[in-house]
Amino acid sequence: MNVKNGFLTSEFWVNVLVQVVSISALLGFLTPEDADKYTKAAVQVGSLIAMVLSAMRYSSVRTVVKVQAAKEQANVECAETVGMVKDEAVEEMANKLLVEAHKRASAKAKRAQLKKIMDDKNRAANVVESKSPPGSVTVEDGKEYREK
Numbered sequence: 001m002n003v004k005n006g007f008l009t010s011e012f013w014v015n016v017l018v019q020v021v022s023i024s025a026l027l028g029f030l031t032p033e034d035a036d037k038y039t040k041a042a043v044q045v046g047s048l049i050a051m052v053l054s055a056m057r058y059s060s061v062r063t064v065v066k067v068q069a070a071k072e073q074a075n076v077e078c079a080e081t082v083g084m085v086k087d088e089a090v091e092e093m094a095n096k097l098l099v100e101a102h103k104r105a106s107a108k109a110k111r112a113q114l115k116k117i118m119d120d121k122n123r124a125a126n127v128v129e130s131k132s133p134p135g136s137v138t139v140e141d142g143k144e145y146r147e148k
Contacts, residue, residue: 010046010047010049010050010053011046013046013049014042014043014046014047017038017039017042017045017046018039018042018043021035021038021039021042022035022039024038
């Protein structure tokens with residue numbers, strides 16, 4: 001059970017108004033007839049406020065419940081359309097797709113890295129060949145052999 005603080009309840013505020021009217025009557029600010037009239041008015045106003053707040057709370061709670069029910073129904077319909085009944089199956093499928101995408105991205109990155117290494121090797125071989133004296137042949141290990 002959810003217990004509210006005293007000052008959050010309508011009974012508290014009605015009681016406060018009644019006590020203020022009673023003290024005003026005791027101190028002579030109000031006649032007993034006026035005090036009775038204001039006390040009745042305080043009770044009526046307090047009841048009206050409680051009724052309005054109650055109706056507003058009921059409406060907002062009903063709206064939340066209806067929205068949740070609509071979401072659950074949409075999830076069920078979606079699952080039936082896809083052919084799945086549980087949310088765990090959807091999550092598992094999503095996880096598998098993510099793992100596959102990560103593997104593809106990792107393989108693509110490795111291919112790009114390998115291509116860069118091969119390009120660097122080819123550039124280095126071209127530099128060695130261009131520095132060789134005329135009439136010589138350069139082999140991959142960097143040694144030069146002269147043609148006879």
